Amino acid sequence: MIGFEIGASLAGLVIGIVCGLVPLVFGIRMGQLRAGVLGFLACAGSGFLCGFLGGLPMIVLSTAVVISYAYVNKQDPFTSLLRIEDVNFEETRGEFFLRQMAALGNAARASWQALVRNKAGFLGFCGLVFFILLTTVGPLFVPLETSPQMDRRAPGARTLFQGPSQEYPLGLDWQGRSVLSHIVHGGGALIATAIVAGLIATAIGVVLGSLAALLGGWPDQLLSVLANFILTIPQFPLLLVLASTLSLNSNLALAFLFASLNWPSLMRAVRAQVLSLRERDYIEAAFALDLGLWHIITREVFPNMVSYVAVNLIFSIRAAMYGIVGLVVLGLVPIREPDWGVMIFLGRQQGALFNPNAVSMLLSPILAIALFQLSLVLFSRSLEEIFNPRLRTGL
Amino acid sequence: MTPLIELKHVYRHFEVNRQRLPVLQDINLSIAANEIVCLVGESGCGKTTTGKILAGLLGPSSGEVLIEGRPRASYTGREAALLRRALQIVHQDPFASINPAHTIGQILGFPLQRHGMVRSRAELRRRIWELLTLVDLTPPGDIVNKFPHQLSGGQRQRVSIARVLTVNPRLIVADEAVSMVDVSIRIGILKMLHRLREQLNLSIVFITHDLALAKYFAWDGRIAVMYLGRIVEIGRTPDVIAHPAHPYTRALLAAVPEADPELTRHKQHLELRSEDIPRLTEIPPGCAFHPRCPFFVPGVCDTRVPPLEPPPDYNQLAACIPLVETGRLIPYTERVNPDGR
Numbered sequence A: 001m002i003g004f005e006i007g008a009s010l011a012g013l014v015i016g017i018v019c020g021l022v023p024l025v026f027g028i029r030m031g032q033l034r035a036g037v038l039g040f041l042a043c044a045g046s047g048f049l050c051g052f053l054g055g056l057p058m059i060v061l062s063t064a065v066v067i068s069y070a071y072v073n074k075q076d077p078f079t080s081l082l083r084i085e086d087v088n089f090e091e092t093r094g095e096f097f098l099r100q101m102a103a104l105g106n107a108a109r110a111s112w113q114a115l116v117r118n119k120a121g122f123l124g125f126c127g128l129v130f131f132i133l134l135t136t137v138g139p140l141f142v143p144l145e146t147s148p149q150m151d152r153r154a155p156g157a158r159t160l161f162q163g164p165s166q167e168y169p170l171g172l173d174w175q176g177r178s179v180l181s182h183i184v185h186g187g188g189a190l191i192a193t194a195i196v197a198g199l200i201a202t203a204i205g206v207v208l209g210s211l212a213a214l215l216g217g218w219p220d221q222l223l224s225v226l227a228n229f230i231l232t233i234p235q236f237p238l239l240l241v242l243a244s245t246l247s248l249n250s251n252l253a254l255a256f257l258f259a260s261l262n263w264p265s266l267m268r269a270v271r272a273q274v275l276s277l278r279e280r281d282y283i284e285a286a287f288a289l290d291l292g293l294w295h296i297i298t299r300e301v302f303p304n305m306v307s308y309v310a311v312n313l314i315f316s317i318r319a320a321m322y323g324i325v326g327l328v329v330l331g332l333v334p335i336r337e338p339d340w341g342v343m344i345f346l347g348r349q350q351g352a353l354f355n356p357n358a359v360s361m362l363l364s365p366i367l368a369i370a371l372f373q374l375s376l377v378l379f380s381r382s383l384e385e386i387f388n389p390r391l392r393t394g395l
Numbered sequence B: 001m002t003p004l005i006e007l008k009h010v011y012r013h014f015e016v017n018r019q020r021l022p023v024l025q026d027i028n029l030s031i032a033a034n035e036i037v038c039l040v041g042e043s044g045c046g047k048t049t050t051g052k053i054l055a056g057l058l059g060p061s062s063g064e065v066l067i068e069g070r071p072r073a074s075y076t077g078r079e080a081a082l083l084r085r086a087l088q089i090v091h092q093d094p095f096a097s098i099n100p101a102h103t104i105g106q107i108l109g110f111p112l113q114r115h116g117m118v119r120s121r122a123e124l125r126r127r128i129w130e131l132l133t134l135v136d137l138t139p140p141g142d143i144v145n146k147f148p149h150q151l152s153g154g155q156r157q158r159v160s161i162a163r164v165l166t167v168n169p170r171l172i173v174a175d176e177a178v179s180m181v182d183v184s185i186r187i188g189i190l191k192m193l194h195r196l197r198e199q200l201n202l203s204i205v206f207i208t209h210d211l212a213l214a215k216y217f218a219w220d221g222r223i224a225v226m227y228l229g230r231i232v233e234i235g236r237t238p239d240v241i242a243h244p245a246h247p248y249t250r251a252l253l254a255a256v257p258e259a260d261p262e263l264t265r266h267k268q269h270l271e272l273r274s275e276d277i278p279r280l281t282e283i284p285p286g287c288a289f290h291p292r293c294p295f296f297v298p299g300v301c302d303t304r305v306p307p308l309e310p311p312p313d314y315n316q317l318a319a320c321i322p323l324v325e326t327g328r329l330i331p332y333t334e335r336v337n338p339d340g341r
Helices: A010-029 A033-050 A052-070 A093-117 A119-136 A179-186 A188-215 A217-232 A235-245 A251-278 A281-288 A293-304 A306-329 A340-349 A356-386 B047-055 B077-086 B104-114 B121-134 B153-165 B183-200 B211-217 B237-242 B247-255 B261-266 B321-326 B332-336
Strands: B005-016 B019-031 B036-040 B062-067 B087-090 B171-175 B203-208 B222-227 B230-236
Touching: A010 A033, A010 A052, A033 A052, A033 A119, A052 A093, A093 A119, A093 A356, A119 A179, A119 A188, A119 A356, A179 A188, A179 A340, A179 A356, A188 A217, A188 A251, A188 A293, A188 A306, A217 A251, A235 A251, A235 A306, A251 A293, A251 A306, A281 A293, A281 B087, A293 A306, A293 B104, A306 A340, A306 A356, A340 A356, B005 B047, B019 B047, B019 B230, B036 B047, B036 B211, B047 B087, B047 B171, B047 B203, B077 B087, B087 B153, B104 B121, B104 B153, B121 B153, B153 B183, B183 B203, B183 B211, B203 B211, B211 B237, B222 B237, B222 B247, B230 B237, B230 B247
Parallel strands: B036 B203, B036 B222, B087 B171, B171 B203
Antiparallel strands: B005 B019, B005 B062, B222 B230
8 A cells, every 4th residue: 555654655655745835824824834844744644655654634633733832713802792692602614624634733732832831741752753864764865785795895804794885884793784775764663563562461451351350240350360360470581482382484473472471461551550540539420410321431431541541552562572582682573674672682602792793783783772662761751741731821 | 398319227348458447326317408508527536428428329238218208219311310410529638639630611511511401512612611600610611621720729720610510500519619729718618519509409418527518508407516437416597506514515615726826725615534436346236426425424324325306494305315305414423523523
């Protein structure tokens, strides 16, 4: 499917530019040129990165922000001093649309401010953006080197390993290939797999955790016993056994494997959270008002759980990434270059541990993984604030 | 006239750590349409549980809840849904009873839309405007798009009252509704509740631990004093306040501070024999108040459970055997030590 793929492309840029026209036009019409131009750039950028997948949501978001800058609430304090007979409660579709968009834009702006306010969280966010750009835009500029480059051997050297130099900023690996090119090309699949694994584990955890907490009784006990059972098994040895018996040829299979082991801790966390939320007064009030179970779950319980779930998602992604890299480094997953984990595995196999020239080849993927994980953890700090409804302000 | 809602011999217990806590014992209470009833008592006496049973959020362990003369269980289907909405509760803590994730407009809009009480968006906005004006949150345009955390405690409590009014209730249980609100704002909210009762023909059950507040709020209604799961005294507010019958009510009234320091200083203080409230797991036999009662009569109070009966010369009902049988109470200290030595 063209457009629905992660990874920068020129077609995506075109999509992004077309998408960006929407906030730009809104910005010009509403006299918010600066916001409009920023929206245009944001759309172009996200379209460039993710095609339609990034462009279409960004249209909505950036247009909402543009509108929220220009929106003047009709029911402002001055007009609302009128008597009720004098207030016009009719609202055209357009006005309703504008009001909704402005509310969305306000929420987005409040979230952004919350993100910027927390320094550690913002640092983590920048780190994540850096790695996403590195693994999506980077491949456009750095060609991947797959075949051995024998001619790069330094005079007098026994191996092709080389430390950083001007020509090869991160040095050369055991086949004389640029480490930088493998760093740039080797992170995308790993990060995507970890994110998918985290998402699956979170989805399972949220659904089962909410069910256990809301149903109570024997479903709760059954799910809790199951979760505890999986939690008590030493995870990594089990992974080793599973990985060596299953054939993990696709990243999706790998993601499912990790999700199936990661969900219990999340489920228990979500269960505890729902149990606490269930006893809140506003839930009781919703029951008294007969708002219905579906409304109570989706509109009363869930919005107050989002930040909690998001933080747990981050930790789940982090755990999955370490797990995957661990398996790869032990050589239990089919070797596919380029990959950060495979770099460590092959480097170790080719004697990089004993070669001072190979330091950069080993350290580069380790640092990349560690920095990515650090960014995740830092970012999770500000996630809570981003989703905290108490930081929102009305129109 | 059949009362709006009536509790008949209602018992309610909770299981806590395999221990049975009898929270309510033999509660008989009826509330007429458009009536104000105050439930007064110290914490743990079962006021809130009674309120929740009235509001239909809890069922009794045994006993009957009659609504307009019919048992609650006989309401099914559409009738049950209407009944559910007719009985509402306003919680104590306005910071916990409103979901922080929605704007005030949304909070009021959910029940209106869910129960089909408005047909169009314009009508919805009009109704929200009306409700906000009704609870004196003016100008409404200022409030409607705000989030709960942007409002003060008093404003939030008004919002939660407005939310209850969306479904046109017949009875509102106000569970300590003003005790978390600044003292300076309380009177405003109480006056508003009074006005709403008249405008909308509501019954209000006002739960409080503050007898002074009960006196102010329920002057033209009734007060029911609760102690350890039982109603110990019930009657019209002026009667109960002016001539408290039950020793517990007397002690409560004696403890209410007056605005006048002279008055407070010279007010007759009623010394309880013990400050400790017995645990619910170990409710004393006979009258539950007897270990603390300054008018304790050995052999009577600790053996027989007192029924609610009219004592001679009183207009209200009280659960106190010596008072009902002899018409007067003799302090325990005089009884054991008649010479005063």
